[in-house]
Amino acid sequence: MSGHHVAPKGMYYAVFLALIVGTILTVVVARYDLGPFNNIVMLTVACTKALLVVLFFMHVRWSSRLTWVVASSGFVWLLIMFGLTMADYMSRGWVTGTLR
Amino acid sequence: MRDRGAEHFPGPLHQPPVVANVDAIQPHEHVEHPHHPKLQHHFDDMAQQTEASTLGMWVFLVTEVMFFGGLFLAYLVYRHADPMGFQEASNHLNVKWGAVNTIVLIVSSLTMAFAVRAAQTSAPPKVQVGWIVATMILGSAFLGVKVIEYADKFEHNLVPGPNFVWEGKYPAGAEMFYSLYFCMTGLHAVHMIVGLGIMTVIGIMAGRGQFDEEYYTPVEVSGLYWHFVDIVWIFLFPLLYLIGYHYANH
Numbered sequence: 327m328s329g330h331h332v333a334p335k336g337m338y339y340a341v342f343l344a345l346i347v348g349t350i351l352t353v354v355v356a357r358y359d360l361g362p363f364n365n366i367v368m369l370t371v372a373c374t375k376a377l378l379v380v381l382f383f384m385h386v387r388w389s390s391r392l393t394w395v396v397a398s399s400g401f402v403w404l405l406i407m408f409g410l411t412m413a414d415y416m417s418r419g420w421v422t423g424t425l426r
Numbered sequence: 427m428r429d430r431g432a433e434h435f436p437g438p439l440h441q442p443p444v445v446a447n448v449d450a451i452q453p454h455e456h457v458e459h460p461h462h463p464k465l466q467h468h469f470d471d472m473a474q475q476t477e478a479s480t481l482g483m484w485v486f487l488v489t490e491v492m493f494f495g496g497l498f499l500a501y502l503v504y505r506h507a508d509p510m511g512f513q514e515a516s517n518h519l520n521v522k523w524g525a526v527n528t529i530v531l532i533v534s535s536l537t538m539a540f541a542v543r544a545a546q547t548s549a550p551p552k553v554q555v556g557w558i559v560a561t562m563i564l565g566s567a568f569l570g571v572k573v574i575e576y577a578d579k580f581e582h583n584l585v586p587g588p589n590f591v592w593e594g595k596y597p598a599g600a601e602m603f604y605s606l607y608f609c610m611t612g613l614h615a616v617h618m619i620v621g622l623g624i625m626t627v628i629g630i631m632a633g634r635g636q637f638d639e640e641y642y643t644p645v646e647v648s649g650l651y652w653h654f655v656d657i658v659w660i661f662l663f664p665l666l667y668l669i670g671y672h673y674a675n676h
Contacts, residue, residue, distance in 0.1 A: 356668035368664040400488035
């Protein structure tokens, strides 16, 4: 009646397996010094895992458009907060006399 | 002056309806389908009620994202200020315990997803409670590992404050790292404890057979919270435990 979506058990196992593989991958990669790529790989894996949890475990994949907008708004505001703050910290000292 | 209200009542008030056969009408019979006992009167149907609850939970989770976001921002700023200090400090965290806890939380998310699915498919209360209890056991295991790790930090004077001792090259950066470590994992642990409380209530409700395919919103919404706490850990684990891991190999 309520029109909800019941995902098959196999899908949950597949997502779970992907999360485990991601965890192993991120630990293995962290053992090697790849310079800036350590952070890039680590954050890409973490974001992918988070996206899998949000889309499948948290059912956003089958939710209304309104839920999509609300769920993504949190991450958009987070990125704005990070972006604007780091734009300040990273650019200090670029112009003579502006440091601190 | 005409009475404006009268326009809405084309016929005389307090007059019984004109029908051919009065006996054909049974006044108290429900013609429309009976509504679910859990349906609140201000919702049209169960689907709308579920949608409203889920959306409300997502709005709360957005505030939670910003709540943790402040700490992640502090991490970003101070790691940018002293990247080497953070890597050196991170190297002293136990990657094995961190990885074990990551796996434990991922499994708990799976059992949580199955708890929601059990309610969605009207599984017997025993099955629903089983998945919820499994989730709670895994959550408790996570906190147990956290206790071991915290105790180890206290033992090795790695708790920021007057007793903080750092023998590496970057004591200031290391102390800042451990301050953030305790704040971020501490706030996360508080969320886990709250989650266990929620699961206790949901487990009792499920045991009483309150959830079925028509009404499972409390399980679904609690599941959203549990998965969110899992997501926070998905980011905490690499950012805290793994940034200095390659030093362990040299």
